[in-house]
Amino acid sequence: MLDNSAQPGITSAKTPSKNGKSVQKRNRPPSKGALILVAPFVVVMALVGVLPAIYALVESFASPTGNGFTAILNYVTVITNFRFLASFANVGLLLVVWLPMMIIGVVGMALLVDATRGRFGRLMMFIYYIPGALAGMTNFMLWLLLIDPGVSPVNFLLRALGATSLDGILASSSNVIWILAAMLFFEGAGSWILIVYGGLNSISDEVLDAAKIDGCSTWTTIWHVKLPLIKPWIGYLALMNFAYGFQIFLEPQVLNEVAQGLISPQWSPNQLSYTYAYSVGNTGAAAALSIILLVITLAIAMVVVTRTGILEQS
Amino acid sequence: MESPEVAHTLNNQKETIQPETVKGSSYRAGNHGHLGPVFRVVVMIAIGVAFVYPIIGLLVAPTRTQANMALGGIAFGTLANVKYAWSQVMGFDNGxxxxxxxxxxxxxxxxxxxxxxxxxxxxxxxxxxxxxxxxxxxxxxxxxxxxxxxxxxxxxxxxxxxxxxxxxxxxxxxxxxxxxxxxxxxxxxxxxxxxxxxxxxxxxxxxxxxxxxxxxxxxxxxxxxxxxxxxxxxxxxxxxxxxxxxxxxxxxxxxxxxxxxxxxxxxxxxxxxxxxxxxxxxxxxxxxxxxxxxxxxxxxxxxxxxxxxxxxxxxxx
Structure with a gap:
């Protein structure tokens, strides 16, 4: 897991956003040294971060036959594909299940850890973090183990729910949603607990003391003091995970291999994009779909960077 | 207080007030007496178990046989099983x-x-x-x-x-x-x-x-x-x-x-x-x-x- 989501736990809590100008004035004139130091990053960013996006944009307007431009034909091809809406509906449902799980679960666990300082709290924090270390395929393997009634360490639970075979479980599309949500939660929760905990930790003791003096109960303090103060972190959590969840690829792709046809190979938009690029070889359509995903993601990223105030910009 | 240890914690500013915080919250639980903190600890441990149990299940899986795993639960098998499993992994597609x-x-x-x-x-x-x-x-x-x-x-x-x-x-x-x-x-x-x-x-x-x-x-x-x-x-x-x-x-x-x-x-x-x-x-x-x-x-x-x-x-x- 430890991908981008692990990030801003390490950043400073307060965000002095508008003081960039005064800092600049104190600094010295541009130095050649600075340009040399940033040059490798700028080159790689152009090559790997910007150029592919521009190239995909150009390709998305290119004609499938390879000569000339066809305006929005590729976009029409993609959007009118019956799998397009279905894939968005799938990730939409997944987000409806998973995001509340993530927000309530992560904030709840962070509050629990925050209320329990000392060695026990630290130990539990560490334990909650462990599953986050099993990212990607290992996390998938763990869930494959859990949901296969033939080998599961929780087979008593599966039996109680009436499941007898892996195929039987995967045949139900709502089961698939819950399984994917559980996979994402299990590998994502740990590092986000750390981030939200960082937010709770930034609440000053004076504020909490004042609440105590005013006679706030534990619940009132949580509801009326702590949660409003960590709103930016909750917003950040929601937006980042929204962007992450609707990009899902690995889990449904591998689950499709396991399920042998029980799940659509184009379950998520990214899988559809992959199919266009690989199996169908329709570069224009693949490019068009990836541009659609890119625009949505970029919009979310803009909001995260400019609105949540979590990330420090000088 | 426990100052040397405090220096090593991530959140050193708040660590020192830990005893008050814990007492304070139990006090604030009012008519529940000590139920609040106890409940919290139980919930935290339950979540911890739910997080760790599957991981242990995965870790002990190679020590068991497929037939043994059908019994469910968590059990440690034998190291010989691990050795066998490894030989199979290595044998897959010529290593x-x-x-x-x-x-x-x-x-x-x-x-x-x-x-x-x-x-x-x-x-x-x-x-x-x-x-x-x-x-x-x-x-x-x-x-x-x-x-x-x-x-x-x-x-x-x-x-x-x-x-x-x-x-x-x-x-x-x-x-x-x-x-x-x-x-x-x-x-x-x-x-x-x-x-x-x-x-x-x-x-x-x-x-x-x-x-x-x-x-x-x-x-x-x-x-x-x-x-x-x-x-x-x-x-x-x-x-x-x-x-x-x-x-x-x-x-x-x-x-x-x-x-x-x-x-x-x-x-x-x-x-x-x-x-x-x-x-x-x-x-x-x-x-x-x-x-x-x-x-x-x-x-x-x-x-x-x-x-x-x-x-x-x-x-x-």
């Missing part, structure tokens, strides 16, 4: 597992070194030096950092296949070397942990900006190098989508993609699969556990830096 391991080390090792080499100087320059479009570059870095990297995989595929570099490892190394979060980490590090006075003094001594970076900033960068190295290593090691798309040939696969191959060849999925080895849950579990061992090693190696890294948040200016 291709080791090939995948080597590929992963090359890709992720190269990518991590590149990420460090790129992030440290650019983060320093953005934090401490002035140059045109600095703000714009910082904004773009943040933007690319918060975007899930999956969104660029298909565009990268289109780019890489156009220049006929599919199935070659080095484009993946370069892509792994592009790590905006590492740049951001370095940026935060040099803004908060490097005293401006040091730089000013060096300037007074007539050092050039490059000399200041290499002779003053770099020697004080162990912490941030460890952080960038750790996070980019884990991100690369567990990345699936990018190598899955850019390296379609099994011979070039990293472990993450190789595991998928093992799953889909497994008799667990295809009982009638004509394999020369037996790939059931114990074997698959072992293959995925061994896959994560390097991450564990890197985690242990970087741990003291990670703890201190989490403290960067405490340094607020």
């Amino acid at each position: 291709i597992y080791l090939e995948w391991f080597k590929n992963t080390v090359i890709m992720v090792g190269g990518g991590t070194l590149l990420a460090i080499a790129i992030s440290i100087p650019s983060g320093y320059a953005m934090a401490r030096l002035q140059f045109p479009k600095r703000q714009a570059l910082l904004f773009l870095t943040l933007l690319l950092m918060v975007m899930p990297n999956t969104v660029l995989v298909i565009p990268l595929f289109l780019e890489v296949s156009t220049v006929h570099l599919l199935n070659s490892l080095w484009p993946v190394v370069i892509i792994f070397g592009f790590y905006p979060f590492g740049v951001y980490l370095s940026y935060i590090h040099y803004r908060t942990a490097l005293p401006m006075e040091l730089i000013e003094a060096a300037r007074v001594d007539g050092l050039t900006e490059l000399a200041i970076f290499f002779r003053i900033a770099v020697p004080l960068s162990r912490q941030v190098v460890a952080l960038v190295g750790f996070f980019s290593f884990v991100a690369g090691w567990t990345n699936f989508f990018l190598p899955y798309v850019l390296l379609p040939q099994t011979q070039q696969s990293p472990l993450a993609v190789g595991l998928l191959q093992m799953i889909s060849s497994s008799q667990l999925i295809n009982p009638e699969e004509g394999l020369n080895v037996k790939l059931y849950m114990p074997e698959l579990a072992l293959a995925s556990i061994v896959t994560m061992l390097p991450v564990l090693l890197v985690f242990i190696g970087a741990q003291r830096y990670l703890q201190r890294g989490a403290m960067i948040g405490a340094i607020k200016e």
Whole structure:
């Protein structure tokens, strides 16, 4: 897991956003040294971060036959594909299940850890973090183990729910949603607990003391003091995970291999994009779909960077 | 109070008031008496068990046989079973597992070194030096950092296949070397942990900006190098989508993609699969556990830096 989501736990809590100008004035004139130091990053960013996006944009307007431009034909091809809406509906449902799980679960666990300082709290924090270390395929393997009634360490639970075979479980599309949500939660929760905990930790003791003096109960303090103060972190959590969840690829792709046809190979938009690029070889359509995903993601990223105030910009 | 220990905790400001906090909350629970804290501890332990139980289940799987696993629960089998499972993993496709391991080390090792080499100087320059479009570059870095990297995989595929570099490892190394979060980490590090006075003094001594970076900033960068190295290593090691798309040939696969191959060849999925080895849950579990061992090693190696890294948040200016 430890991908981008692990990030801003390490950043400073307060965000002095508008003081960039005064800092600049104190600094010295541009130095050649600075340009040399940033040059490798700028080159790689152009090559790997910007150029592919521009190239995909150009390709998305290119004609499938390879000569000339066809305006929005590729976009029409993609959007009118019956799998397009279905894939968005799938990730939409997944987000409806998973995001509340993530927000309530992560904030709840962070509050629990925050209320329990000392060695026990630290130990539990560490334990909650462990599953986050099993990212990607290992996390998938763990869930494959859990949901296969033939080998599961929780087979008593599966039996109680009436499941007898892996195929039987995967045949139900709502089961698939819950399984994917559980996979994402299990590998994502740990590092986000750390981030939200960082937010709770930034609440000053004076504020909490004042609440105590005013006679706030534990619940009132949580509801009326702590949660409003960590709103930016909750917003950040929601937006980042929204962007992450609707990009899902690995889990449904591998689950499709396991399920042998029980799940659509184009379950998520990214899988559809992959199919266009690989199996169908329709570069224009693949490019068009990836541009659609890119625009949505970029919009979310803009909001995260400019609105949540979590990330420090000088 | 327990001051020596306090110094080592992540959240040292609040640690000292711990006894009051605990007492206070039980007191505030009022008519519930001590039920509040007890309830909280029980809930926390229950969640902890729910988190750890499946992991233990995965860890002990290779010690059991497929038949034994059908009994469910968690039980430790024998080490002989682990040995057998390993021989099956190694036997799969003439030991291709080791090939995948080597590929992963090359890709992720190269990518991590590149990420460090790129992030440290650019983060320093953005934090401490002035140059045109600095703000714009910082904004773009943040933007690319918060975007899930999956969104660029298909565009990268289109780019890489156009220049006929599919199935070659080095484009993946370069892509792994592009790590905006590492740049951001370095940026935060040099803004908060490097005293401006040091730089000013060096300037007074007539050092050039490059000399200041290499002779003053770099020697004080162990912490941030460890952080960038750790996070980019884990991100690369567990990345699936990018190598899955850019390296379609099994011979070039990293472990993450190789595991998928093992799953889909497994008799667990295809009982009638004509394999020369037996790939059931114990074997698959072992293959995925061994896959994560390097991450564990890197985690242990970087741990003291990670703890201190989490403290960067405490340094607020």
